[in-house]
Amino acid sequence: MAMGGTRPRRLPRNVIFETPGSVSLPELEQRLQELWTKEGTFDASLARRRGRPRFNLYEAPPTANGSPATHHVAARAVKDLFWRYKTMAGWYAPRRAGWDTHGLPIELAVEREMGITARSQIEDFGIEAFNRRCRELVDQSIAAWKSFSDRMGYWLDYRDRFLTCSPWYMESVWWAVRRLFDQGDVYRAFRLEPYCPRCATTLSSHELELGGERRRPIARARLLISLKNDPSVRLLTSIRELWMLPAEAAIGVDAQATYLKVRWRGQVVVLLPDAVRLLDGPVEPVARLSGADLVHLEYLPPFPEPSADRRFLTVAVRQPGETGFVHLAPAHDQEAFDVCREQGIELRRALDSNGRFGPDSGDLAGRFVHGVNELVVAELKRQHSLHSVLAERKASPICWRCETPTIRLG
Numbered sequence: 177m178a179m180g181g182t183r184p185r186r187l188p189r190n191v192i193f194e195t196p197g198s199v200s201l202p203e204l205e206q207r208l209q210e211l212w213t214k215e216g217t218f219d220a221s222l223a224r225r226r227g228r229p230r231f232n233l234y235e236a237p238p239t240a241n242g243s244p245a246t247h248h249v250a251a252r253a254v255k256d257l258f259w260r261y262k263t264m265a266g267w268y269a270p271r272r273a274g275w276d277t278h279g280l281p282i283e284l285a286v287e288r289e290m291g292i293t294a295r296s297q298i299e300d301f302g303i304e305a306f307n308r309r310c311r312e313l314v315d316q317s318i319a320a321w322k323s324f325s326d327r328m329g330y331w332l333d334y335r336d337r338f339l340t341c342s343p344w345y346m347e348s349v350w351w352a353v354r355r356l357f358d359q360g361d362v363y364r365a366f367r368l369e370p371y372c373p374r375c376a377t378t379l380s381s382h383e384l385e386l387g388g389e390r391r392r393p394i395a396r397a398r399l400l401i402s403l404k405n406d407p408s409v410r411l412l413t414s415i416r417e418l419w420m421l422p423a424e425a426a427i428g429v430d431a432q433a434t435y436l437k438v439r440w441r442g443q444v445v446v447l448l449p450d451a452v453r454l455l456d457g458p459v460e461p462v463a464r465l466s467g468a469d470l471v472h473l474e475y476l477p478p479f480p481e482p483s484a485d486r487r488f489l490t491v492a493v494r495q496p497g498e499t500g501f502v503h504l505a506p507a508h509d510q511e512a513f514d515v516c517r518e519q520g521i522e523l524r525r526a527l528d529s530n531g532r533f534g535p536d537s538g539d540l541a542g543r544f545v546h547g548v549n550e551l552v553v554a555e556l557k558r559q560h561s562l563h564s565v566l567a568e569r570k571a572s573p574i575c576w577r578c579e580t581p582t583i584r585l586g
């Protein structure tokens with residue numbers, strides 16, 4: 177390809193070719209790009225292949241929440257390779273530009289820019305004004321992406337670009353969902369999902385990996401729970417994490433095991449024989465009980481529901497924990513979820529979508545899920561239901577967007 181207009185100088189006999197003393201590679205690239213623009217090289221490469229077999233490689237739309245960076249060069253260069261190769265091999269390979277302009281990445285970028293840390297600040301600022309700022313950021317980012325892509329020689333057709341926030345794009349998605357619905361392929365069901373209570377959104381398994389894990393304090397606890405028809409009889413129970421207690425739906429018991437009834441500190445306690453060591457001071461055995469006889473007993477939950485319709489019962493499980501009785505919070509725990517679904521026990525939700533406890537959660541009402549352990553402990557002490565708290569540090573996944581520890585939510 178001729179780059180200059182001057183006639184070659186006649187070289188001495190023993191010189192094959194001459195190289196300039198210094199070459200500016202960026203300058204060379206820019207001159208080449210100017211030539212491509214002037215001659216319409218990209219359009220010509222498409223026009224010459226029109227009518228040939230079509231090669232579709234969709235531009236997975238980059239998120240328009242900021243400026244592209246060096247690592248995007250590598251990804252774009254690899255993608256570009258396929259389009260160029262296919263074009264050279266005789267295929268018609270159109271390339272349509274597009275951007276993912278929706279959702280949290282954009283909102284979080286604007287929140288960072290404006291120093292916003294709570295949802296209420298967005299509401300004070302005005303949702304419409306906030307959305308406008310998000311759109312402005314999208315426009316700025318797209319301009320940066322275009323000049324970046326041009327500069328690295330990445331050819332895209334911007335005339336028919338798509339933005340996920342454009343009405344026709346959203347309507348296309350609705351149309352597709354509608355078709356699935358009409359075909360009977362959409363059904364309603366509950367399942368547990370990783371959830372960020374700060375961002376108020378579920379996370380895909382990919383997103384969960386993105387965030388990684390962080391060690392954080394977890395409070396397990398052992399409780400003494402009274403039976404409804406005889407509150408002097410108490411089950412020694414355990415719960416995986418204290419904050420799940422307002423969402424408990426049942427207590428699991430091992431129907432195959434043998435339990436002990438003992439007298440301890442003036443009360444009757446039922447537990448697995450191995451768990452007797454957890455009771456300090458004198459313990460007086462009273463009777464042996466079959467686990468099967470301990471299924472479907474009604475008990476008094478520490479966080480009852482205001483309507484008396486719901487009965488809290490013990491149910492058979494395979495893993496009843498160290499004491500023989502385990503609180504099941506199916507809205508937050510996969511094993512509990514499976515057990516409750518099998519046995520037709522209704523899910524019980526204590527948290528709203530922003531990770532705050534609902535009005536039925538006593539002193540916890542309105543509090544964020546992380547940081548309520550002391551309140552739960554105080555409530556259990558008030559009810560004389562707390563046996564012990566076991567504080568430990570456990571690695572748990574955090575949200576890749578905001579680093580808040582994630583929970584499971586059903």
Ligand SMILES: [Zn+2]
Pocket residue numbers: 372373374375376575576577578579580
């Ligand atoms: Zn988050």
